[in-house]
Amino acid sequence: MRLISQYRNSPGIDVPVVLWRDGAHGPVAHSLNEAALARGIHIGSRVVDVQAIHPDLHVEAADTEGDNALMRRLVHWARRWCPWTAQDVDHGLVLDVTGSAHLFGGEAALLRDICQRLAMQGLTARVAMAPTRGAAQALARFGASRTICTFQDVAAALAPLPAVALRLDAQTARLLDRLGLKTIGTLANVPRIALMRRFANMAADHNPLILLDRALGHVSDPLNAPPDHRRIMARACLPEPVIDPVPHLKGLVDDLCATLTTADLGARRLRLTIYRIDGEYRTVQFATARANRDPAHLLRLFNGKLDNIDPGFGFDLLTLEATGTEPVCMMQDRLDGQRDASADVAGLLDRLTARLGRDKVTWSTWTASHKPERVEGQVSALTGSPSPSPALIRERPLRLLKPAEEIRVIYAVPEGPPSKFRWRRVAYQTVRHAGPERIAPEWWVDRPGSRLRDYYKVEVQDGRRFWLYREGLLHDGRGDAPRWFLHGLFA
Amino acid sequence: MESDSSYGQVILLPGRGASTRRNMDVSALRPALTDLLCARPADASATGFVLALLHAATGPILWVQDYMSRRESGHLYTPSLKALGADQAVLQVTANHPRDALWAMEEGASCASLSAVVGEIHGGPAVLDFTATKRLAMRADASGVPLYLIRSGDPGGLSAARMRWRIEALPSLPHPYDPGSPGRAQWDVDLFRARGHPPGRWVARYDPDAKRTADRLGLVSRAPDREVDAPDQSISKLTGH
Numbered sequence: 001m002r003l004i005s006q007y008r009n010s011p012g013i014d015v016p017v018v019l020w021r022d023g024a025h026g027p028v029a030h031s032l033n034e035a036a037l038a039r040g041i042h043i044g045s046r047v048v049d050v051q052a053i054h055p056d057l058h059v060e061a062a063d064t065e066g067d068n069a070l071m072r073r074l075v076h077w078a079r080r081w082c083p084w085t086a087q088d089v090d091h092g093l094v095l096d097v098t099g100s101a102h103l104f105g106g107e108a109a110l111l112r113d114i115c116q117r118l119a120m121q122g123l124t125a126r127v128a129m130a131p132t133r134g135a136a137q138a139l140a141r142f143g144a145s146r147t148i149c150t151f152q153d154v155a156a157a158l159a160p161l162p163a164v165a166l167r168l169d170a171q172t173a174r175l176l177d178r179l180g181l182k183t184i185g186t187l188a189n190v191p192r193i194a195l196m197r198r199f200a201n202m203a204a205d206h207n208p209l210i211l212l213d214r215a216l217g218h219v220s221d222p223l224n225a226p227p228d229h230r231r232i233m234a235r236a237c238l239p240e241p242v243i244d245p246v247p248h249l250k251g252l253v254d255d256l257c258a259t260l261t262t263a264d265l266g267a268r269r270l271r272l273t274i275y276r277i278d279g280e281y282r283t284v285q286f287a288t289a290r291a292n293r294d295p296a297h298l299l300r301l302f303n304g305k306l307d308n309i310d311p312g313f314g315f316d317l318l319t320l321e322a323t324g325t326e327p328v329c330m331m332q333d334r335l336d337g338q339r340d341a342s343a344d345v346a347g348l349l350d351r352l353t354a355r356l357g358r359d360k361v362t363w364s365t366w367t368a369s370h371k372p373e374r375v376e377g378q379v380s381a382l383t384g385s386p387s388p389s390p391a392l393i394r395e396r397p398l399r400l401l402k403p404a405e406e407i408r409v410i411y412a413v414p415e416g417p418p419s420k421f422r423w424r425r426v427a428y429q430t431v432r433h434a435g436p437e438r439i440a441p442e443w444w445v446d447r448p449g450s451r452l453r454d455y456y457k458v459e460v461q462d463g464r465r466f467w468l469y470r471e472g473l474l475h476d477g478r479g480d481a482p483r484w485f486l487h488g489l490f491a
Numbered sequence: 492m493e494s495d496s497s498y499g500q501v502i503l504l505p506g507r508g509a510s511t512r513r514n515m516d517v518s519a520l521r522p523a524l525t526d527l528l529c530a531r532p533a534d535a536s537a538t539g540f541v542l543a544l545l546h547a548a549t550g551p552i553l554w555v556q557d558y559m560s561r562r563e564s565g566h567l568y569t570p571s572l573k574a575l576g577a578d579q580a581v582l583q584v585t586a587n588h589p590r591d592a593l594w595a596m597e598e599g600a601s602c603a604s605l606s607a608v609v610g611e612i613h614g615g616p617a618v619l620d621f622t623a624t625k626r627l628a629m630r631a632d633a634s635g636v637p638l639y640l641i642r643s644g645d646p647g648g649l650s651a652a653r654m655r656w657r658i659e660a661l662p663s664l665p666h667p668y669d670p671g672s673p674g675r676a677q678w679d680v681d682l683f684r685a686r687g688h689p690p691g692r693w694v695a696r697y698d699p700d701a702k703r704t705a706d707r708l709g710l711v712s713r714a715p716d717r718e719v720d721a722p723d724q725s726i727s728k729l730t731g732h
Contacts, residue, residue: 376570
């Protein structure tokens with residue numbers, strides 16, 4: 001077993017670099033390079049303080065998400081050495097190389113190979129090999145580089161390391177420090193009965209005695225390796241560069257669906273890439289509403305999508321990859337031979353979304369709000385699902401103008417809606433009206449100073465029914481004379 | 492109907508018989524493609540009439556709008572659909588160009604799980620020609636999904652629709668409790684072209700409280716007791732405005 005701790009590479013070796021993250025009182029140092037460590041900067045110290053002492057410091061924001069993503073990819077990349085790899089906390093990788101070291105010319109050669117290959121990627125690695133996972137990570141972080149220890153001398157190798165190397169939490173480490181147990185060796189030499197009583201009710205992952213037992217190999221500490229990525233992909237290598245991808249699509253889709261069928265999967269997201277002869281590539285992506293591996297359906301999704309793909313001087317390689325997959329099993333849910341209705345709708349959603357775009361094909365979502373324009377939201381049909389609409393308490397128009405359009409009042413009436421108004425350059429005369437219905441601003445959402453609305457249902461001379469509102473009141477201290485808007489149309 | 496006693500034969504005269512037939516089953520017909528022309532801009536009557544025509548079904552409604560109709564006559568406010576008896580989920584599609592809207596309607600028409608497809612196209616664009624409507628009608632014929640095409644700001648060119656209506660709002664019924672308020676909506680619906688049905692003109696109302704679903708949409712002939720072949724009366728004479 002061995003463990004690699006990798007740190008970010010710096011732009012220049014002798015330039016001190018500090019990566020910062022947000023701390024409780026402003027930015028703090030998240031990670032340092034060798035030059036910065038040599039100057040005595042500590043991780044966790046405030047960046048402004050450090051900059052005051054070292055004005056030539058190179059400071060950059062830390063990208064923890066990016067680091068994590070890189071580590072997750074490295075876990076799978078490290079399977080070149082052994083089949084069992086997992087991510088360790090604090091930028092570590094654990095490799096279970098039992099029985100595979102001889103393939104690389106022995107254990108020392110393997111460690112050298114790991115360091116070299118990571119250095120080729122611009123990563124600095126500290127490597128150690130030990131019979132247990134806890135010992136390996138302690139030696140990699142606190143021991144000499146490229147230590148190899150066997151089962152007989154684990155205890156001896158760990159003895160000089162500080163007790164924190166067992167990955168204790170801060171409170172336990174401070175407690176052990178106060179007790180004078182500064183190294184793993186002294187901790188191991190204390191009679192267990194005495195310590196057992198003190199740490200009896202601690203969880204296994206924090207209990208120093210259990211951690212020590214794991215590191216020394218008295219307790220098993222198995223490695224849980226994530227499963228391999230499965231890349232589902234079909235490719236077509238062409239002998240001559242071509243301009244039109246359409247004739248090759250059918251073969252690609254058929255290949256991909258055959259692969260999906262053997263894996264019992266269905267595609268949720270697909271990506272077609274063409275590799276042009278000038279070294280560029282172009283991609284087309286789309287998604288499906290439910291996992292699907294029907295070649296005819298997937299082929300139809302390409303209709304009209306390839307019109308504005310730019311083939312340049314031609315391309316000689318096409319790949320079609322299922323970037324998102326879900327398990328799908330063949331299922332018959334009806335006995336009368338009819339088609340499954342929801343599958344039909346899902347297929348329709350795919351076709352509509354592939355051509356028109358995700359934000360153009362939508363289901364409605366609902367928000368509890370008094371403002372009519374806030375009640376209904378839209379969610380892409382591929383990700384959302386239909387939900388029943390809320391019951392209406394008051395009558396609402398069938399159509400809503402977004403945003404509401406201002407009307408020009410020709411003849412105002414002290415109480416009630418204007419008796420004559422002009423909207424879209426047409427004059428209207430109010431015959432009957434109902435209202436007002438007052439909707440106050442929602443102070444928890446709206447900006448301060450928003451005005452209330454008084455809604456009226458108004459019938460004009462030719463029978464059309466409009467929904468008007470007056471924004472605000474006269475002398476409400478929130479602006480000038482109130483304006484009138486047309487917000488909806490009744491059936 | 493007249494009977495000639497001397498020969499004992501019954502002769503059906505056109506006009507009267509046909510005018511009584513008009514009232515019966517026009518809303519119960521389920522034609523493949525229905526055209527609805529809005530006589531006036533910014534009028535939600537056609538939307539209301541379509542919803543009243545929809546039959547109870549479980550599948551979602553595909554509602555396609557092109558960009559111009561969304562700008563001119565507004566977004567659909569889905570919670571209000573229940574008041575007109577349509578409680579299906581609504582899949583809303585917005586198309587930037589009428590061509591895309593027609594394509595989306597065609598795709599929807601071939602999907603038999605939908606309960607209806609409603610399309611709105613504003614301004615009578617060139618792509619909405621006889622061929623486009625014929626394609627829609629044939630697709631809908633094959634799958635049995637009713638298709639409704641709301642055409643606003645459109646004089647109404649050639650169309651292969653099985654039924655063509657022209658709709659406009661009428662002054663509403665008096666409010667039962669408040670004489671100053673507008674009451675239940677009324678529409679003037681004019682069936683000016685239909686296959687297998689004589690054309691006619693009615694005053695349509697929607698009554699959500701009716702017991703039978705079939706009774707909710709009421710079509711009242713504008714001239715119930717008129718002379719045979721009398722000319723159509725104008726709306727203003729009927730309603731007193």
